[in-house]
Amino acid sequence: MNTKQTILENALQFFASYGYDGASMSLIARETQITKAGIYSYFKNKEDLYIAVLDHLIAFHKEYWIKKKQRLKSASNEKRLKDSFIFSIQTAVKEPALIAFWQMAQISPPRSLEQVVTEKISASRNFLLAYFEEMFEAGKAAGEIETPHSSLTLAHSFYCLIEGASLKHVNANFPDYEATLLTIFELFWDGLEAREADEWKIV
Amino acid sequence: MNTKQTILENALQFFASYGYDGASMSLIARETQITKAGIYSYFKNKEDLYIAVLDHLIAFHKEYWIKKKQRLKSASNEKRLKDSFIFSIQTAVKEPALIAFWQMAQISPPRSLEQVVTEKISASRNFLLAYFEEMFEAGKAAGEIETPHSSLTLAHSFYCLIEGASLKHVNANFPDYEATLLTIFELFWDGLEAREADEWKIV
Amino acid sequence: MNTKQTILENALQFFASYGYDGASMSLIARETQITKAGIYSYFKNKEDLYIAVLDHLIAFHKEYWIKKKQRLKSASNEKRLKDSFIFSIQTAVKEPALIAFWQMAQISPPRSLEQVVTEKISASRNFLLAYFEEMFEAGKAAGEIETPHSSLTLAHSFYCLIEGASLKHVNANFPDYEATLLTIFELFWDGLEAREADEWKIV
């Protein structure tokens, strides 16, 4: 029905599966049941199409998180964090292509769009980090969380946990993944209590 | 003499940065200071080159982990796990291309090699998972770890933690990443203690 | 509009002159005043183009022979055979490339198409042989031909005669070739009378 939307969806799938260069306009066109030339009625060129997909994805997520924030305004911070975690995993389950596209965009963005893509992703990540940081800060203020780590550090850790867990689902079908993923969160949460900083060095 | 090695290294870099389709033989050849045709003295075709890179990578890791296992045979399990975690992060720091290539291979393997690549990766993952599981099992036996979760589940969680943390470094240069990464491990470790299983559902 | 036709004609010429491998797509494209890529709007690939040429040729011939059969339904069998012979030679004179292509297709078909080509040619040959056999049979029934040889054997002989004579024209410009070719037919026809089978052995 809505051709543009269909193109976007198919483009997302193929960019996710085959990478920017591996996903040819022909392929996307064929799947959309339109001609290659037809795509150019909607998008100036391949780069334009890619950016459109990316923007779509970012907008969709941003909107979601904003609504979430509103709705859970008064919930406990544990609940809010747990909720964030679960939503992310659910996305990985229901729309693995979203995660794949997102990761691909970070690891190997289209050569010619490297800068633009990196900036957009960075902005989106910062938006989410800020939301997480806020929750941790609130959690500390409310006494829910006791830890010597800064809220920013915790936000980064949490973000990383989410990405790792999402990927885990996309990459590997392992047995009993629900248990595993929830285990991750639990361990994380349970670890959120005072403890002396360690002195290990990575480099 | 070591032209082959040089080709492999450059191929790894470009496959990691641009994806399989984005990394052209010309590019790899130019970087190696050889002609495109020259590459074909060493590798039957692009797929062959890709598989060679992948095999190289897998062999290198496998060898590392086996040595590690030998050397740390008598260390505490916390130390052994911590060590595994740190080594992975160090790899991400020193050779981000390895991680990038590895992730790309999972998320979007070359279309024509999908099955082969998936199998190789799966085998490699299982090898590591077994190693981790063994450590958790030993940790429980030694009383270091108290948790209702199965060792396999813990292994999966740990593996996921490592991949997440590695990617985190590759994708984003964030401030004070050492602290963040170690925080993740700490929280994980501290959480390893008895607690009632939760009843959340993801789907 | 008739670009496809032009491609087919040029392809026939070049396949005939240079063989499948010697006839490059560039060459065919240049002659057709189109880009190499342009050919791919009409033919999937080189093999496809080759097969199209072959099919065209076969279809053209089949159609011709069928019409001929209709038109000469009531003529004497000598006339019908003479006519077949002359038509074949005329083709060799007017369109030597047809004969060249046809022979090449039999002697050294494209490596990758060996089976398909052989089958198509075989079918076409059998069609013609059946037509010839029919004429010889009719000739015998009508008392025009007296010979101990089977009609099938005669058909094969006649077919062979025609191919030999056609090639003769294509390969060598010899003096007074009309006389020579007709001599061949005459000798053949005059020989069609009773005679005891010979006992020579070839191998």
Add this chain to the structure above:
Amino acid sequence: MNTKQTILENALQFFASYGYDGASMSLIARETQITKAGIYSYFKNKEDLYIAVLDHLIAFHKEYWIKKKQRLKSASNEKRLKDSFIFSIQTAVKEPALIAFWQMAQISPPRSLEQVVTEKISASRNFLLAYFEEMFEAGKAAGEIETPHSSLTLAHSFYCLIEGASLKHVNANFPDYEATLLTIFELFWDGLEAREADEWKIV
């Protein structure tokens, strides 16, 4: 043992099967169990190799016919012609590649060697034609043959018959080919008797 000879034989096979352009040096080398570069120890280049094969073939045949001529000096002309026919067919049976190569060389000689090849073949053909003509002339003188056709015309016809019959064997495996081929010769020979020249026209 004799590497050069082996190369020549394999080259003949592949030139015959795949044509000049289709037969790559790699292919010939591989079959000879030598390196591509190794061939260049014996032949200056591909053209040189091709010409060597052709010369070899021509010399072999010439030698054969000269010997034959000597040996059958006193036989009847029917026997001598029959013998020539049978030898040719036997060659087609035992060494189809020779015939294939020979036809290919006529129909589509290597582009760059067109002139040289054509001249060599022409010379070889003329040599044989002269031999045939001589036999027909002698046959007439001896009263074995009665026909209004010139000996040269008969020689051409006979040559054509032989090529047609040889090809027939190479191209198509048909049932009872011995009978067919001999039928051809018989019909030809039986036709060699006086008869009024016909007035058909080919063009």
Add this chain to the structure above:
DNA sequence: AATGAATGAGGCTTCATTCAT
């Protein structure tokens, strides 16, 4: 909005050939 035909650039691969060994 959508198409079919066409294009120039570039991708992967093979080719004939050379050269140092």
Add this chain to the structure above:
DNA sequence: TATGAATGAAGCCTCATTCAT
């Protein structure tokens, strides 16, 4: 005599893109 590595040219094909319709 023979090799392995290397090369420049060329071959087939696909790509992103355009344009007239």
